[in-house]
Each structure stands twice: as C-alpha cells, then as structure tokens.
Amino acid sequence: MNIKSLLYTSGSLLAALPACKNAEQPRQQPLNVIYILADDLGYGDLSCYGQQKFQTPNLDRMAAEGMLFTQHYAGCTVSAPSRASLMTGLHTGHTQVRGNREISPEGQEPMAAGTFTLGKLMQDAGYATGIFGKWGLGYPGSVSVPGTMGFDEFYGYNCQRQAHSYYPSHLWHNNEKVLFPENENNGRATYSQDLIHAQAMQFIKNNKNKPFFAMLTYTLPHAEMNLPHDSIYRQFENSFEETPYDGSRGYTPVEKPNASFAAMVTRLDNYVGEVLAELKELGLDKSTIVFFTSDNGPHTEGGANPDFFKSYGPLNGTKRALYEGGIRVPFIVWNPQKIKAGTKSDHISAFWDMMPTLSELTGTDLPVETDGISLIPTLYSEGKQKEHDYLYWEFHEQGGRQALRSGNWKLIRQPIVGETALELYDLNSDLHEDTNLASEYPDKVKELETLMNNARTESPTFNFGRK
Structure with a gap:
C-alpha cells in the first residue's frame, strides 16, 4: 500500500450534536x-x-x-x-x-x-x-x-x-x-x-x-x-x-x-x-x-x-x-x-x-x-x-510498588513481594525525595498506609504475588 492511499477521507464519520435539553435555548456547539x-x-x-x-x-x-x-x-x-x-x-x-x-x-x-x-x-x-x-x-x-x-x-x-x-x-x-x-x-x-x-x-x-x-x-x-x-x-x-x-x-x-x-x-x-x-x-x-x-x-x-x-x-x-x-x-x-x-x-x-x-x-x-x-x-x-483527598498508584514489576500522595505528604511502599520498605516524604520541603521521614512521623505513616490499603481492589490478573 503506498503512502498516498493511507491518507484516506473519513467521509463516514457523521456525528450529530446531542439533543438540546431546552428547545428554546439551543445548545452551543x-x-x-x-x-x-x-x-x-x-x-x-x-x-x-x-x-x-x-x-x-x-x-x-x-x-x-x-x-x-x-x-x-x-x-x-x-x-x-x-x-x-x-x-x-x-x-x-x-x-x-x-x-x-x-x-x-x-x-x-x-x-x-x-x-x-x-x-x-x-x-x-x-x-x-x-x-x-x-x-x-x-x-x-x-x-x-x-x-x-x-x-x-x-x-x-x-x-x-x-x-x-x-x-x-x-x-x-x-x-x-x-x-x-x-x-x-x-x-x-x-x-x-x-x-x-x-x-x-x-x-x-x-x-x-x-x-x-x-x-x-x-x-x-x-x-x-x-x-x-x-x-x-x-x-x-x-x-x-x-x-x-x-x-x-x-x-x-x-x-x-x-x-x-x-x-x-x-x-x-x-x-x-x-x-x-x-x-x-x-x-x-x-x-x-x-x-x-x-x-x-x-x-x-x-x-x-x-x-x-x-x-x-x-x-x-x-x-x-x-x-x-x-x-x-x-x-x-x-x-x-x-x-x-x-x-x-x-x-x-x-x-x-x-x-x-x-x-x-x-x-x-x-x-x-x-x-x-x-x-x-x-x-x-x-x-x-x-x-483530591489523595492520589494512588501501583506498579507490578520489580517486586511491586505502591505510592500515595495526600496533600504534600507522600508514602512509597516497595517492594511488595519480599521485604517491604516504607518511605515518607514531605514534597513541600523535599521535592527531590531525598530524606525518608518514616521513622520520624510514624503516625503519618500509619495514616497514609491505611489510605493505601483501602485505595485498591484486588485484581485476579495483576496481583503483587504474580511472577
């Protein structure tokens, strides 16, 4: 197939605007x-x-x-x-x-x-x-x-x-x-x-x-x-x-x-x-x-x-x-x-x-x-x-990782499979995430870890024990 033939014309893409909720006030496109x-x-x-x-x-x-x-x-x-x-x-x-x-x-x-x-x-x-x-x-x-x-x-x-x-x-x-x-x-x-x-x-x-x-x-x-x-x-x-x-x-x-x-x-x-x-x-x-x-x-x-x-x-x-x-x-x-x-x-x-x-x-x-x-x-x-009350991520490679940000606090849990390490960062003062504050703020770690545990549902395809 040559390149010219790839530049097709989408003549079939016909889309209608949604119906107006108020016929007297037509909805702007x-x-x-x-x-x-x-x-x-x-x-x-x-x-x-x-x-x-x-x-x-x-x-x-x-x-x-x-x-x-x-x-x-x-x-x-x-x-x-x-x-x-x-x-x-x-x-x-x-x-x-x-x-x-x-x-x-x-x-x-x-x-x-x-x-x-x-x-x-x-x-x-x-x-x-x-x-x-x-x-x-x-x-x-x-x-x-x-x-x-x-x-x-x-x-x-x-x-x-x-x-x-x-x-x-x-x-x-x-x-x-x-x-x-x-x-x-x-x-x-x-x-x-x-x-x-x-x-x-x-x-x-x-x-x-x-x-x-x-x-x-x-x-x-x-x-x-x-x-x-x-x-x-x-x-x-x-x-x-x-x-x-x-x-x-x-x-x-x-x-x-x-x-x-x-x-x-x-x-x-x-x-x-x-x-x-x-x-x-x-x-x-x-x-x-x-x-x-x-x-x-x-x-x-x-x-x-x-x-x-x-x-x-x-x-x-x-x-x-x-x-x-x-x-x-x-x-x-x-x-x-x-x-x-x-x-x-x-x-x-x-x-x-x-x-x-x-x-x-x-x-x-x-x-x-x-x-x-x-x-x-x-x-x-x-x-x-x-x-947002918090943002949450999980990653299913390299042993598994999780992260949660709430306000300027961020908790990272890694790896999930094997020995687990918890890292706590204050992004307001430590954007580069150099200083782990987990040992200094155990109550904050507990609070964010509870949010983290409740943030997810189990997946039969992607679970942290998967090889």
Whole structure:
C-alpha cells in the first residue's frame, strides 16, 4: 500500500450534536478536543519546564498562550496501566490493566468488553472520535481494540512492544494491517511517526465542520533513538558530547544518541506546532481545546540519557519508579477562547481527572463512577476547584510498588513481594525525595498506609504475588 492511499477521507464519520435539553435555548456547539500524549517524555524535557540543552518553541508558545500545570501526574510509571487509567478515569488500584503484560504474538492485556472509555464518552456526546499513534490496551482481534472502545478511526501501533521500532513492518488502520515490506531487514524507508501525524492532521481536516475528539498518541521520544537523519537531526548532529550506543537489549545501535533524542523531542514539538497552525488555518483555534502531556517519566532505553538532559527536571527518578520523576509529567492546556494566557496552576491532578473533565466540558453525564475530579474550574478560572483527598498508584514489576500522595505528604511502599520498605516524604520541603521521614512521623505513616490499603481492589490478573 503506498503512502498516498493511507491518507484516506473519513467521509463516514457523521456525528450529530446531542439533543438540546431546552428547545428554546439551543445548545452551543461544544469545543473540539485534541489530546496529545507523548511517550516517556520527562517533566524536564520541554524548555517551558526548564530544559536547557534544546528548545521546544511550539510547546512553549502553547504554554504562553494557555495554562501550564506544575503538579500533574500520569496514571502509572509505565505505558499500559497509565493509558488504561487515562481511558477509564480510574487510578491503578481500580483499573483492569495495571501493568505491562504481553500477549503473543502481538499486543497486550485487553480491557474487558463493554468498558466505558474516553472514546465512548465522546461518541455519546456526538463527537467524531479518532486515535493516532500507540494503543497498547489489547491485541488485534480482541474485544479491546480502538474500534470497540469508542474510536471511529485508528491509525498506528496496536502493540506497544512493536511501537519500539520507528520503522515497523506494519501499522494498523482500524482492523486492517498496513504492511511496509521496505522496512524489513533493518530497512529505514518508511518512518512511522510522520505517517501517524499525517493521518491525525487529515482527521482534523475531515471533521472541521463537526465536533471531533482526536487523541494523538505519538511514540516520541520512547525506546530506540532511531529517526530520519534529516534537517531536524542535523541541527543537533554536532551539538553534544556523545557516547555511541551499542544496541544492547535489542534496540538499534545509535552513533549519536543525544543528538537523536533532541531531534525526537524537536520533531514532536514541530508536530504540535503544525496542529496549532492547522487549527488557526481552519478557523478552529478558538473552538478547540488542546491538551498536551506524557504517559510517564523519562526512560533509559535504547541509548537515552536522562541524566545528560536532566529530563526529570528538579525531580527524582525515571520511568518504572514511583518517585516524582517517574510519574509527574508536563501538562499544558490551550484554548484562546476559554483559558487565560500565560497562567500556571499548582493544582494537583492526574490522568483519571480527564474523564470527568471531558464529561463536564461536553455536558454529558457519566454512566460510571471514576476516581477523577473535573478540572474545568481551574481551566476556566471559574468557581471553586475541588481537591483530591489523595492520589494512588501501583506498579507490578520489580517486586511491586505502591505510592500515595495526600496533600504534600507522600508514602512509597516497595517492594511488595519480599521485604517491604516504607518511605515518607514531605514534597513541600523535599521535592527531590531525598530524606525518608518514616521513622520520624510514624503516625503519618500509619495514616497514609491505611489510605493505601483501602485505595485498591484486588485484581485476579495483576496481583503483587504474580511472577
């Protein structure tokens, strides 16, 4: 299949606005919604969050024209459970998918049939829905593929393990496998991210006259540092000290991994700039709200060096840790009509807040309970913002870990399998989580541990005794 044929026209995506509650007062067309989810982008990887080695001008502009959050958290510290939390509005003590669990030969642990997702919420609200990038919440032919989970259009990777390669043997367009034989035998002919971005842009154009919900789940800057050596790469080619990566752990060898990483984030920033420019060109900039974030903290795979870039910013930890660097992520929200430019919010929020936020934004009732709280009062600077009593995470690798934040106190319990250690931190005075206060505040530890024990339900698939 050639590239031109991939840029299809979504003429079948017909969505009607919800019925008016009051016929005498017609409901205004709701905002279009674009949710951009980067993959393993750290809290400090954007220049508006302090990155010094390179600049991200489009995301910086998005923050300058919108709202930047300083205390937003991913659903988990690895991909699949983080995305499940986002999709269902539930933290990892309640989600079905609580870890990265592979299904052979392609895919991951699926969500159950009938699971209510962000896609279904937006379909119920009358939106055309599309997801472009990585799915990672099922396997081809399962009950949990984008088409069964509320998305009219899907283009990208079904399997997050296959998404480690930027020159894949295939991608998926809905339930159709799109083959790239030119990428076989380590070929570097067809780069996935540009195709995925083109599909996302086409979806926006095709649905410019109706409400749409587009999730742009690019895999940048995850896994191997393998990308076109074009003008984006060449601007960094001789910019940094480099230690060539030897290709261990199965990733592609890279001569200049630091240049590659900077180019990957820059490419992502360019994509965001093109989305914002297209919205303005179509006259949709004031009628579209754009969210940007990352699924967890920075990774150390494929030659990536978060220490060199200080990808975790002022935080401690990387992907697979429940320290702040593993779970606190960039979060920028942009809409020139509703969000005051240049605002910064310290409100403590998390992925599971997106379900009630979009429910309120679209005026659609939720048919399910969530762990989230709508962010609309903060985003619109209107009314009183409700606060979380606590945030909770669990991680099902490396012996198992749990974390809970209540106010500025944070308790970490690790590992769950084997000898257990409790760590207590005061994030107000110790953002880097250097000083364990557990022995000094036993009553606080007991209080938070009780919350932690009651925050979760048991899962037959993801339990802390699982090998």
